[in-house]
Amino acid sequence: MADVATKRELSSAETEAASREAKRAKVDDKNGEEGGDEAEWENVLSTFTASRVLSDSAREKIMFLHGKIADDDAVVVLEKTPIREDSLAELFRGSKLRLEMKNDIYSSYRLQAPPHLNEIKTTVVCPATEKHVKKYQRQESFLVEETGEDYRAVTLPYVQEQSLSLQWVYNILEKKAEADRIVYDDPDPELGFVLLPDLKWDQKQVDDLYLIAIARQKDIKSLRDLSSEHLPLLQNIFQKGKEAVLQRYKLPASKLRVYLHYQPSYYHLHVHFTKLGYDAPGCGVERAHLLSDVIQNLQSDPQFYRSRTLYFPLRADDGLLGRFKEAGRL
Amino acid sequence: MADVATKRELSSAETEAASREAKRAKVDDKNGEEGGDEAEWENVLSTFTASRVLSDSAREKIMFLHGKIADDDAVVVLEKTPIREDSLAELFRGSKLRLEMKNDIYSSYRLQAPPHLNEIKTTVVCPATEKHVKKYQRQESFLVEETGEDYRAVTLPYVQEQSLSLQWVYNILEKKAEADRIVYDDPDPELGFVLLPDLKWDQKQVDDLYLIAIARQKDIKSLRDLSSEHLPLLQNIFQKGKEAVLQRYKLPASKLRVYLHYQPSYYHLHVHFTKLGYDAPGCGVERAHLLSDVIQNLQSDPQFYRSRTLYFPLRADDGLLGRFKEAGRL
Numbered sequence: 001m002a003d004v005a006t007k008r009e010l011s012s013a014e015t016e017a018a019s020r021e022a023k024r025a026k027v028d029d030k031n032g033e034e035g036g037d038e039a040e041w042e043n044v045l046s047t048f049t050a051s052r053v054l055s056d057s058a059r060e061k062i063m064f065l066h067g068k069i070a071d072d073d074a075v076v077v078l079e080k081t082p083i084r085e086d087s088l089a090e091l092f093r094g095s096k097l098r099l100e101m102k103n104d105i106y107s108s109y110r111l112q113a114p115p116h117l118n119e120i121k122t123t124v125v126c127p128a129t130e131k132h133v134k135k136y137q138r139q140e141s142f143l144v145e146e147t148g149e150d151y152r153a154v155t156l157p158y159v160q161e162q163s164l165s166l167q168w169v170y171n172i173l174e175k176k177a178e179a180d181r182i183v184y185d186d187p188d189p190e191l192g193f194v195l196l197p198d199l200k201w202d203q204k205q206v207d208d209l210y211l212i213a214i215a216r217q218k219d220i221k222s223l224r225d226l227s228s229e230h231l232p233l234l235q236n237i238f239q240k241g242k243e244a245v246l247q248r249y250k251l252p253a254s255k256l257r258v259y260l261h262y263q264p265s266y267y268h269l270h271v272h273f274t275k276l277g278y279d280a281p282g283c284g285v286e287r288a289h290l291l292s293d294v295i296q297n298l299q300s301d302p303q304f305y306r307s308r309t310l311y312f313p314l315r316a317d318d319g320l321l322g323r324f325k326e327a328g329r330l
Numbered sequence: 331m332a333d334v335a336t337k338r339e340l341s342s343a344e345t346e347a348a349s350r351e352a353k354r355a356k357v358d359d360k361n362g363e364e365g366g367d368e369a370e371w372e373n374v375l376s377t378f379t380a381s382r383v384l385s386d387s388a389r390e391k392i393m394f395l396h397g398k399i400a401d402d403d404a405v406v407v408l409e410k411t412p413i414r415e416d417s418l419a420e421l422f423r424g425s426k427l428r429l430e431m432k433n434d435i436y437s438s439y440r441l442q443a444p445p446h447l448n449e450i451k452t453t454v455v456c457p458a459t460e461k462h463v464k465k466y467q468r469q470e471s472f473l474v475e476e477t478g479e480d481y482r483a484v485t486l487p488y489v490q491e492q493s494l495s496l497q498w499v500y501n502i503l504e505k506k507a508e509a510d511r512i513v514y515d516d517p518d519p520e521l522g523f524v525l526l527p528d529l530k531w532d533q534k535q536v537d538d539l540y541l542i543a544i545a546r547q548k549d550i551k552s553l554r555d556l557s558s559e560h561l562p563l564l565q566n567i568f569q570k571g572k573e574a575v576l577q578r579y580k581l582p583a584s585k586l587r588v589y590l591h592y593q594p595s596y597y598h599l600h601v602h603f604t605k606l607g608y609d610a611p612g613c614g615v616e617r618a619h620l621l622s623d624v625i626q627n628l629q630s631d632p633q634f635y636r637s638r639t640l641y642f643p644l645r646a647d648d649g650l651l652g653r654f655k656e657a658g659r660l
Contacts, residue, residue: 044439045422058412061391065418078441080410080448082388088395092375097452105457109374111408111450115442118410118450122427122439141607142584145622168434177433199431199438208388254472254660257616276616276643277471279389279609285618286587286606292475292641301630311622313606330584 044069044124048076055138064136066128074126075136081119081202091117121202131164135265139315143286144324148307151224154323159221159267162319169268172196173216183211184244191236192216195244195273200281206249209275213237220269223262223289223310228302231295237271238291245273259288263312263320286313374399374454378406385468394466396458404456405466411449421447471643473616474654478637481554484657488650489551489597499598502526503546513541514574521566522546525574525603530611536579539605543567550599553592553619553640558632561625567601568621575603589618593642593650616643 050067054075057063061080068074094117097109125132146155171177172194186192193213197203201210215233220226226234242253257274261282264270271291274280282288297304314321324330379397384405386393391410398404424447427439455462476485501507502524516522523543527533531540545563550556556564572583587604591612594600601621604610612618627634644651654660 044427044437045425045441048422050418050422053415056413056415060389061410061412063413063415078413080391080413082391083386083393083408083410083450085383085386085393088380092378092380095375095450097374105455107374107454107456109452109454111375111452112445113448113450115445115448118443118445118448120413120425120441120443120448122441124437124439125435126437127435143586143606144584168436171433178431181431199436202440205388207386254474256473257614259615276473279387279614283614283616284587284609285589285613285615285620288615290615290641292639296639309622309626311620 045076045122048074050076054133054136066133066136069124069126072127073129073133074124075128075132076125077121077123077136079121079123081121082205082208084117084204087117090114123199134317137317139317141313141315142321142330143311144314144321144330145309145311146324146329147309150324150327150329151306151310154327154329155224155263155320158320158323164266166266166268169214169266170218172214183248184240186236186240187216188236189216191233193233193237193241193271195241198272206251206275208278208280209245209249209251209273210278210280211241211245211273213241213271213273215269215271218268221267222264222269223260223294223305225269226294226298226305228298231298234291234295234298238295241271241273251275257283257288258291259283260291260294261287262289262310263287263314286311375406375452378404380406384463384466394468396463396466399454399456402457403459403463404454405458405462406455407451407453407466409451409453411451414447417447420444469645469647471645472651472660473641474644474651474660475639475641476654476659477639480654480657480659481636481640484653484659485554485593485650488653492649494596496596496598499544499596500548502544513578514570516566516570517546518566519546521563523563523567523571523601525571528602536581536605538608538610539575539579539581539603540608540610541571541575541603543571543601543603545599545601548598551597552594552599553590553624553635555599556624556628556635558628561628564621564625564628568625571601571603581605587613587618588621589613590621590624591617592619592640593617593644616641 048067048069050065052066054064054066063078065076065078066073067076091113094114095111097111099107099109101108168177172182175182178196181196182194183197184195186194193215195211195213198210198212201208215237217233220230238258241258242256245251245256246253255276257272257276257280259272259274260270261272272280272282272288274283294305297308301307314324321330378399380395381397382395384394384396393408395406395408396403397406421443424444425441427441430438430440498507502512505512508526511526512524513527514525516524523545525541525543528540528542531538545567547563550560568588571588572586575581575586576583585606587602587606587610589602589604590600591602602610602612602618604613624635627638631637644654651660
């Protein structure tokens with residue numbers, strides 16, 4: 001699926017913005033819960049000029065676009081929202097259907113729903129850097145074999161050179177941003193963490209529950225930095241994270257998949273909590289490490305993740321892959 | 331993940347079945363984008379009473395419902411449509427957005443689109459039989475924690491009681507069946523194995539390559555039976571399996587995910603080879619164990635898989651789940 005990566009060009013003339021006023025006039029949402037104050041609605045995308053599709057998935061109903069908002073590069077992610085059981089009755093009452101096909105007991109229709117019952121989750125990164133654009137561009141992946149020595153000789157120097165900003169992580173930890181999204185906060189500087197919904201989750205249903213626990217300790221870059229001294233931190237995140245999910249979302253631990261990524265997408269320790277049965281991106285065996293396994297491994301060998309050979313996929317355009325090639329390790 | 335895969339298969343099978351002889355009945359749609367003649371619109375669902383969700387997928391934005399239309403049983407499948415590149419310009423012009431979150435360069439919105447740009451594909455089976463209903467019914471899964479002792483006290487006795495026939499496996503090993511499908515055969519009774527395409531793979535393209543290596547040794551039920559004495563066998567399967575895939579399909583080892591399942595679906599040692607980047611059912615971290623990790627684990631601890639606590643999902647209707655409940659382990 002990697003290579004379908006298209007260089008399809010959009011006509012920029014076609015994506016010229018229309019006037020904001022015209023769109024405001026179309027606002028006709030009377031639903032109290034969903035509609036709210038008219039003034040809260042805006043259309044930042046009316047000034048967005050898409051230049052190309054970075055990648056998309058017909059199965060997941062998602063599309064990643066690259067373009068401009070005013071003079072800034074922007075990445076826009078559109079993703080249809082899951083179908084919600086709690087709005088089905090309203091959906092059936094308020095929609096219209098057009099028959100497409102009828103054959104024996106089977107028939108199919110196109111259903112047009114009231115807009116507030118059928119939203120599209122839209123994420124904007126602006127101004128976006130070349131790295132953001134690359135991140136969303138469809139790319140082939142290669143499985144890399146990293147010994148402990150490769151980590152110290154190849155990966156760690158690369159990660160340190162990149163030194164990507166973690167400001168957004170610190171904003172969360174210091175409650176300078178997203179404070180209203182926090183599900184659980186343990187303020188202990190050593191064992192503490194902040195649990196909040198991943199941006200991929202719209203929080204409308206628990207079926208695709210996706211939370212991130214961000215450790216308060218700032219010096220743990222990834223799985224590779226963990227040793228047995230971090231066991232109390234890991235056990236605290238595991239235990240209190242599960243309790244917080246049970247309390248807030250009524251999901252017991254037996255319905256959760258709790259894991260770390262290696263390589264992670266940012267080098268500040270964080271743990272993924274997703275619902276078992278939800279086929280979350282990045283939960284595959286080639287990238288995910290169950291927190292319960294991480295804990296067991298560190299219990300039996302305090303230096304497990306410093307000496308162990310680890311395997312992970314890297315995209316063709318990942319600078320780290322180039323370093324592994326240069327080092328003759330691929 | 332297995333659940334989702336099943337649904338996907340059913341979904342496309344359904345679509346195929348429904349469209350197979352549909353040409354005669356195809357309703358000519360001349361003016362779809364604009365909404366067309368109001369008279370063509372109807373709302374068969376306004377009379378649909380949903381009684382329960384049979385299954386759904388938040389990732390795929392699909393939901394299967396069981397209910398009644400008048401006095402008839404009906405199954406209704408709702409699936410959001412993929413995002414279309416050719417309607418983006420109109421989507422951006424005609425939609426409204428509400429800001430949900432802003433943090434540094436990242437922001438997220440809820441987008442409400444004009445209904446004709448954001449349809450829901452709706453398939454109705456009516457009257458539906460009990461078979462249709464069962465076909466779409468999802469089974470919930472639960473994550474089970476199995477210590478080495480649990481394995482011996484709960485799992486092993488259950489597996490032995492079931493004693494499901496492995497005749498089909500022996501037929502393959504003895505070339506009494508599927509001989510023409512064999513990709514590679516190592517006849518050594520201790521180290522040997524047969525490599526052949528999994529039934530899920532249609533072999534039409536390598537994008538979703540899926541092969542199974544079946545060990546010739548008959549007494550290894552699963553991961554739990556492995557000890558360091560099996561390292562030569564595992565290394566042989568790993569090495570020769572990768573070579574055979576390279577030779578036949580031109581896919582190098584860096585494009586492969588090679589793993590075992592625990593629990594497996596049958597208790598005769600076998601190894602899965604799937605293409606990296608193909609989201610194969612059962613490749614999630616909660617069920618898959620990379621063969622390279624299995625080898626490393628046995629190298630550092632000969633009894634690793636006999637003593638280790640293992641985690642795996644079981645469906646609600648799995649007899650083994652009942653045994654874990656009876657044993658007070660869930």
